[in-house]
Amino acid sequence: MNKLIQTIKNSYDHTILAAYIAYITQAILNNFSPLLFVTFSAIYGISIEKIALIVSFNFGIQLLVDLLASKFLDKIGYRRAVVAAHIFAALGLVGLTVFPMVLPPYIGLLAATFLSACGGGLIEVIVSPLVEACPSTGRKEAAMSLLHSFYCWGQVFTVLVSTVFFVLFDISSWRILACLWAVIPAINAVYFCFVPVCSLTEEGTSLKPLQLFKKKLFWILLLLMVCAGACELAISQWASAFAEKGLHVNKTVGDLAGPCAFAVLMGTTRALYAKFSNKISLERVMLYSGILGVASYLTAALAPWPGLSLLGCALCGVSVGVLWPGTFSLAAKGMPSGGTAMFALLALGGDVGCTIGPALVGQVSEALGENLKAGVLAGTIFPALLIVFVLVYSKMEKRNR
Numbered sequence: 001m002n003k004l005i006q007t008i009k010n011s012y013d014h015t016i017l018a019a020y021i022a023y024i025t026q027a028i029l030n031n032f033s034p035l036l037f038v039t040f041s042a043i044y045g046i047s048i049e050k051i052a053l054i055v056s057f058n059f060g061i062q063l064l065v066d067l068l069a070s071k072f073l074d075k076i077g078y079r080r081a082v083v084a085a086h087i088f089a090a091l092g093l094v095g096l097t098v099f100p101m102v103l104p105p106y107i108g109l110l111a112a113t114f115l116s117a118c119g120g121g122l123i124e125v126i127v128s129p130l131v132e133a134c135p136s137t138g139r140k141e142a143a144m145s146l147l148h149s150f151y152c153w154g155q156v157f158t159v160l161v162s163t164v165f166f167v168l169f170d171i172s173s174w175r176i177l178a179c180l181w182a183v184i185p186a187i188n189a190v191y192f193c194f195v196p197v198c199s200l201t202e203e204g205t206s207l208k209p210l211q212l213f214k215k216k217l218f219w220i221l222l223l224l225m226v227c228a229g230a231c232e233l234a235i236s237q238w239a240s241a242f243a244e245k246g247l248h249v250n251k252t253v254g255d256l257a258g259p260c261a262f263a264v265l266m267g268t269t270r271a272l273y274a275k276f277s278n279k280i281s282l283e284r285v286m287l288y289s290g291i292l293g294v295a296s297y298l299t300a301a302l303a304p305w306p307g308l309s310l311l312g313c314a315l316c317g318v319s320v321g322v323l324w325p326g327t328f329s330l331a332a333k334g335m336p337s338g339g340t341a342m343f344a345l346l347a348l349g350g351d352v353g354c355t356i357g358p359a360l361v362g363q364v365s366e367a368l369g370e371n372l373k374a375g376v377l378a379g380t381i382f383p384a385l386l387i388v389f390v391l392v393y394s395k396m397e398k399r400n401r
Contacts, residue, residue: 027154044105065121066348085122086189092116146274152267228323229353269321293383
């Protein structure tokens, strides 16, 4: 055992593996609870409207964590913060089963969501710079893209395993599964106690938030991150409802061909870019991704056949695959002294985009008589804006060389 611990302490490969598991943990946090929303409504007598507010509460807490992280992470250190993130995650999953039984049910669900959101928010802020700082990750863009692909695989894994579990043991056994899912962040918290951890910059040399806000390049990166989050969530959050209500497709078929295919293709794109990143520039990949994003959104919204619209939804997974990790990589390359504050604020921008994107689709759809096709069409604005910001970034980079 001592020999194993010593091996873990001396190898950054274990740091990378722990980071992969961290993103799987984040996928569990974001995708397991929504599978139970109808169940929560039935067993606790909570209205669907109140259940829906849990999603907004989750995003609100994550935004707050992103904002605060830029001030306290460098002081407490990456290791303590990432271990705490996994403890929060495990407690949040267990809390889903315990808190509604000892507190008023809705308050209990909000308490569990609060812990999960703290864990998920910290993971988003910490893990990317932690991997960026590792000396053994080779080509940084490839490492970042591969890292973020594990969120996609975690999303597919969570949905498929949960679905099979409910078929075999019935939905009434959901409390057991919640506790089983909690084992993953609990084990990874222990793992992170031993893996080697590097800081992204030397102590005292990273830029402060106010210094970042004075740099034009940072504002372009922040806008890129907002667009990346909006491009991804505007379609993925509405894909299931879009297939069922907008395209009138069977729910099971729609979920598999829409959101599930979206996640698989997004993960595949990130893994493929990680493998072939040395053959094409990141800026060019992001530009092509924006163009494909516009085409995919237009196809999903305007195609005359449901099958073609679903293909458009799925291809959006390809178009957004590189955007989020790619923006992190552009930031690390363009502003190497940005440090934790930069990654925290970029994560904040991404979460703002994740809020704005689905909200725009929903509001436009509702304003036009629940016309989800019109809502998805409105979402085309985000990949279009991303193209503009990528071109501006490339121009600024050439000027700075």
